[in-house]
Amino acid sequence: MGPALTHVSMKYGDSGWKHVTAEEAEALFPKQSVPAGTRQFICECCGQYVSFTKDGINVRHFKHSRGEEDKTCEERVARNAECEIVQYNTYDFPLRLALDDTDFNLSIGIPQCAIKTKDIKVIVQGKREGGHDYTIKNEAASGLVWLDLNKDIANSYKIKTESRYPNWPEIIAGINPAGTFFDSYGGRRLHEGDEVYAEHDYYMLRKGFEYGRPSMNTNEVLKIDLNGDIWRVYKVRVRSITYDTTAFFLPFSLNLVKDPIDMKVLWPPVVNVDETYYHDSNEVYIAHNCPDKKISLQMLPKFTDEKSDGSCSFFKAKTKEFQQMAATFQNNNMRECGYHLMLWKHGFAKKRIDADVVISDTEGNVIEESSIKKLPKNRTLLVSVCYDGQIIVRQDSQTKEVISIKNGEQQEIHVNYNCEIIVTQGCDAVRTIIVDAQEKAKNIPLLSRKPARVNYLYGKVAANSFMTEKEKAAMRKSIYAGEFPAKFLRSVKYFGA
Structure with missing residues (x-):
């Protein structure tokens, strides 16, 4: 019997290909075999169709057929030596690709909240002799500190520090010469098992040519000679999900799907800084869009083996006071599904800043109070905003006028006694001022009631x-x-x- 395959995906209608185990395939096909010609199962390593053996003496398994033209599948010989090393119980230090018209550079992001001492000396060892030396200051801030690697392309990057810091990774997955993908939004490297989807741009950094496939755009955007090696950056965009486009991503351990898994934090309120969601709660509620129930969520680093299942449309999970990856798992938790959120219980990264609304009188005196006791000169206030919105003028608790105002504009508002001005942006009232002046008579003799x-x-x-x-x-x-x-x-x- 040939070697059993473990990296296999199955066609699920129009929703694309999903990883499947032999046990799951046996539940779907309890007796009959499934030949490779049915195009039901595909090898994730080489993109060729595989068969599923029938019920019999041997344990049921997937296998390549003898008639395949390509005999070089990784699982037939050896697993790709360029596979990334995933350290789930550590912080996520993302690798980022930055592009301009003529050049690119790589950088590694270190979460600011992972810096516990005053200054940290860090050495990142790639291919460059001596590595890259950095001194990171503890600024008690949130977000990421990006360490510039320039064009130091390596299979992996080692992180070295003077002291051992808890939950810091020792190795960060680098660049596979056969191709490494980055999301065009933010430039972050995709991890093994991540999902990709159609009508979205990805960058592929590789050595050598890439011809792409039908139903997808593969455009070379950059070519650079590095020490005699030609490296190219391609912009890749899938137009439709087909066998060819699915097979293109499988050797990179990426899964092309129609409806990628998505998760949103329902509660508590969060602040997004560099794609890390900061919160201040002992538990989180996370909504997901996975249509089937074979999905679970685990917080990594994990503290217990407890997982939240996705039998309803949201997860509930406990949190700790540092960065955690909220990762989805499916297929009996045998494989990470490829979608995750980075959460950090560290308090809010920043407080909400009220939209810029400036209210002044005609002489340029800025009014910061929420109410004034005296009518302004010429009974006029000037309102300027930095964002589009509306000005609602109320008189004696009745709406008198609604004025639209654009970014950078200044509006003159005539006011009177018992007048209220409300500046709105979207559904929010971002500034309110009340003219609470009392009617006065100046230099007027008191007259009788006659x-x-x-x-x-x-x-x-x-x-x-x-x-x-x-x-x-x-x-x-x-x-x-x-x-x-x-x-x-x-x-x-x-x-x-």
Whole structure:
């Protein structure tokens, strides 16, 4: 009997190929064999179809057929020596590819929160003789400190420090000359077992040519000669999921799927800094979109063997006070499914900053208070914002006007007694100011409550003033009668009549 295969994927309708074990295949095909010609199972290492043996004397297993043209499958001879070393019980130090029009460079990210002492001296040993020396300062911040490797391409990178720091990895997976993939969003290296999907750009760094496959775009964006070796960067984009596009990714231990696993933190509130989600809670609730129930989640580094199953649409998991990888597993937990979130119980990385809204008077005096007791000069306030939004003007608890305002614009708002200005952005009210000034009469002698005679000029004031509608109605009624109370006379005089 030939060697049994363990790296096999199965076709699942339109959703792509997923890893499958012999036990799972036997449950689906309890008696009959499945020939390679049915194109049901595919070898993840070489991209060729494989068969599943029938029930009999031997334990059921996957195997290559004798008629294959390509006899060089890794599992027929030896597992690829370039396979990455995964250290799940350590911090994630990502490898990043940065590109411009003429050059590229690599860097390794170290979480700032992993730095516990004042200064840390770090040596990253790649191919360059002597390695790369760094001194990282403890800035009590969040996010990542990126250590520049320039173009030091190595199969792996060793991390050396003066002291042993808990949960620091000793080795970081590097570049496979046959091809290493990076996500175009953020430039991070993809790990073995990660999922890729159509209509998304990935960068592939490799030595030599890559011709791609039908139904996918493979465009060379950069070519550099490094010590006589030609390295190329390709932008890869799958247009549709086919056998050819699926087989293209399998030798790199990447799984092309129609609906990639996605996870979102439901609770607690988090702050995303460099794709690490900071929180301050002893447990987290994580939503997932996996359609089947053979999925579980484990927090790595792990503290117990307890896993959360995905029988409902979310996970609940306990957390500890440092970085953890919330990783999904499926297929009886035999293989990491390739999607993970980086969580860190470290308090929030930053506090929410209110959107920039500046309110001032016509003389340029900025008003920071939430209420003012005096009407501004010319009864005018100036409102400027850094983001698109709206200005709601309320008078006597009634909405008087809604004004749209764009980024960088400044709006003049005329205000009156008992006026409220609310600046909104989206669904949020980001700034509110209340004009809580009381009506005052300056240099006006106190008049009796007896009616006072008026002329038609007061009618113009009533029509154009910023008085309330109730006051205006009273004025019009009194003017029609030829007289109105002295208290209204004081108000009108204050308005400039």
